[in-house]
Amino acid sequence: MNGLPDTPYARFGFKSIFEAHIQENTALDELDAPPIKIVNNIDDDPCPDPTFVYTNKIIYGEGVSPPDLDALQGCDCEGPCDPNSKTCTCIHRQKQYSTNEVEGFVHNDKGILQSEVEPLVIVECNSACRCSIACQNRIIQRGRTVPITIKKTREKGWGSFARLSKYLVWTFVGLYAGELLTDEEAEERGIVYDKGPCTYLFDVDFYHIKHDANGVLVDDGKGHHSIDAYHYGNFTRFLNHSCSPNLTMHAAYINEVDVQKPLLVMYSSRKIDAGEELCFSYRGTDDERDTRKERERAGDQTCHCGSKNCRGYMFRGRDADEEDGE
Numbered sequence: 001m002n003g004l005p006d007t008p009y010a011r012f013g014f015k016s017i018f019e020a021h022i023q024e025n026t027a028l029d030e031l032d033a034p035p036i037k038i039v040n041n042i043d044d045d046p047c048p049d050p051t052f053v054y055t056n057k058i059i060y061g062e063g064v065s066p067p068d069l070d071a072l073q074g075c076d077c078e079g080p081c082d083p084n085s086k087t088c089t090c091i092h093r094q095k096q097y098s099t100n101e102v103e104g105f106v107h108n109d110k111g112i113l114q115s116e117v118e119p120l121v122i123v124e125c126n127s128a129c130r131c132s133i134a135c136q137n138r139i140i141q142r143g144r145t146v147p148i149t150i151k152k153t154r155e156k157g158w159g160s161f162a163r164l165s166k167y168l169v170w171t172f173v174g175l176y177a178g179e180l181l182t183d184e185e186a187e188e189r190g191i192v193y194d195k196g197p198c199t200y201l202f203d204v205d206f207y208h209i210k211h212d213a214n215g216v217l218v219d220d221g222k223g224h225h226s227i228d229a230y231h232y233g234n235f236t237r238f239l240n241h242s243c244s245p246n247l248t249m250h251a252a253y254i255n256e257v258d259v260q261k262p263l264l265v266m267y268s269s270r271k272i273d274a275g276e277e278l279c280f281s282y283r284g285t286d287d288e289r290d291t292r293k294e295r296e297r298a299g300d301q302t303c304h305c306g307s308k309n310c311r312g313y314m315f316r317g318r319d320a321d322e323e324d325g326e
């Protein structure tokens, strides 16, 4: 038994137990999801370090209040909401954030995004609405549907990969789950993580949070949050950076009325073939440099994304951006 003690991990194998842990913790919130598989063709690690709890949930950190469900406004639509409805309050809330390209809901009746605006703000029907889970405006909350393999890479640690089928463009892939932290707590944790090889901290830092509807900066630097997927998280914590990404991160509101606390949701930004690694840009897109990005680390980190237009680094500290005038 490889010299390992006679524990369930040794008897059944770390990999199977880790896969079972994932299945057990997600069975109720992604009913249509194919099981997550773990593969390592690189070295002897049976699975990623299992010292984190696999979950699709948001855990509210110290000083961060959970959603105020009493403040939620629900729609009164009978049956599934009609995207052409003139009275659905969820359509009105979505309209606040929509460009002219999107009428009604951002997902079409196949659950695919109707717009490539980046980053998008998505407002789904919530627990105060009368419509059922089958409503066209409840895609994210139905959970992952795409097959995922968590696989060891040669130069970037573990990564998440598309499995079996082709992914359509603009499809919901997953929610960046983890602990929702105050800015102060995230700063403290960031100092510790910067000393290690990896960080799982992401700033909740979108353009619509900092600007009003006319594009005027209204940010007072207070009340910002970060998501930390170090202790709690799902397969999205293994999404590596690419300079030619196939995923985009958008902001979504379901049972949350506080604009500072959207969910971070991952969508495909192009067609993705079976076996492709799923990646997004930690730097954000080129034309939204002042919006969200992975919490800046103390210095540059060499990028091994391998794409033709790789910039050579993943993210840089504020000083480097200022030097570039970015």
Ligand SMILES: C[S@@+](CC[C@H](N)C(=O)[O-])C[C@H]1O[C@@H](n2cnc3c(N)ncnc32)[C@H](O)[C@@H]1O
Pocket: 155, 156, 157, 158, 159, 197, 198, 199, 200, 237, 238, 239, 240, 241, 242, 302, 303, 304, 305, 314
């Ligand atoms: C959010 S984690 C991604 C999952 C990580 N690979 C793991 O094994 O847990 C971010 C870390 O992954 C590594 N990473 C992600 N993208 C990379 C890239 N393009 N080149 C090199 N390392 C990368 C870096 O160590 C980075 O701090």
